[in-house]
Amino acid sequence: MEKEFAKAKSVYLPILLKNRYGLKVKAQGRNFGVDYCPKCSKTEGNQNKVSLFVVAGVWRWKCFACDTPASSSIDxxxxxxxxxxxxxxxxxxxxxxxxxxxPSTAPVKREIQETCFPEVIKRLMQVGNNDAAKKYLQKRRIGSEVVDEAIQRGLVRSLPEDPYQAKKALEQVVGVDLMRKTGLLKEGKQWPAIAFRPVVFPQGFSGAEFRMMGVPENGEPKSIRYGRLVTPWWWAGQDHEKVLIVEGAIDGLSVVQMGWMGHVLALPGVSSWNPEWLGRLDTRYPGIEVYVGLDSDEAGMEKTEKIMAEAEAAKVKARRFMSWNFKDWNEALMAGATI
Structure with missing residues (x-):
């Protein structure tokens, strides 16, 4: 029976969903997306609702609405x-x-890209001009002292604000070959999308978010993430007895600017939360109290309740710590709030 299970898991999931269930499968970069989840049975017309992707030569799926973990065709x-x-x-x-x-059991293209991405981060750390990041974050009311400290810690980097100069810097520092190998520069393209998104938030050496400074046009994404999330964006605070969980590095810097003295764990999105981090936090900082301060939207509030339940099960102290009547912490900072 073991062989039968392995055979079933190895099917080409996008075609299975298209042929057997009549679902519209749409390419989403290196992955595919569908707007239906068999677990929560919700259809929202959003092709990004359920993501289909390959891990170690096997197709997996994950629903971002009900937060179903990566599952197989059998599931x-x-x-x-x-x-x-x-x-x-x-x-x-x-x-x-x-x-x-x-699918082949040989390393797939995405796995090769993720394996090579730490070298991209190492090379980006060599870019000495971080003026674009400073300019962008100061517009978000994050002061120069906090920004300079974040840059020194390797939590913020930037490319030149001018796309032509950013492209030139990427070619010189990262190199065309490495950009193609990691997916930063698509086959047949001359311009990497990150040349137009100069503000960089590294997540350890495994991944990074590249953010646009201006307002997106024609439905283009404001930010793009590359690599994979092994560790979240982490600000080591002075108070080791508490940690605040927020969404996004900008909110992470915002709470520091507002006076938060504990550690900060910033998620690139609520679906990236890993319950195992609770145990790791408690092991490294025994007795630490977790403050859950995700965005004040439906997804953020739902995830807050899940984290609270997970903390209770793990016997880790936790409390809700929302950004009052604001959508997120940066909005609260922009309004003049403090912690």
Missing amino acids: WVCFAENKTAKQAVSIINEVVTDTIPI
Whole structure:
């Protein structure tokens, strides 16, 4: 039966969902997206709702609405058709064996990109001019003292604000070959998208967010993330007895500017939260109290309740610490609030 399970997990999930369930599968960069989740049964017309991606040669799916963890094709059939895992395996292998190609077990392109990305971060750290980041963050009311400290800690970097100069700097510092290998520069393209997003928030050496300084046009994304999230954006504070969890590095810098003296853990998005971090925090800082201060929107409030429940189960002290009547901490800072 072990071979049957392995065979079912290796099916080409995008085609399975298209052919068996009639779902519209849309390419999303290196991955695919669908707007239906078999677990929460919600359809929102958002092709990014459920992401389909490859890990170690096997297709996985993750719903960002109900926060389902990365799951296999077997899990999909179990939820969609109310079947046991054994029944799902039989359905997949009997119905789609001859029509769905099995992906190679060799390292896939995305895994190669993620493996090489730490070298990108190391090279970006050599860029000495961080004027664009300073200019952008000061517009967000984050003072020069906090920004300079963040730059010194390697938590903020920037490319030149002018896209032509940014492209030139990337070619000189990172190199065209490495940019292509990591997906920063697409095949057949001459311009990397990050040349237009000069504000950089590294997440350790495993990933980074590249943010635009101006207002996006024609539906283009304000920020793009590359690499993978191994560790979140982390500001080591002076008070080791508490840590504040927020969304995004800008909110992380905002709470420091507002007077927060503890540690700050900034998530690039609520779906990136890893419950294992609670145990790691408590191990490194015994008795630490976790303050959960995610955005005051539906997703943020739902995730707050989940983290509170996880903290209780892990016997880690936690409390809700929202940004009052503001959407997020930067909005509160812009309004003159302090902690």
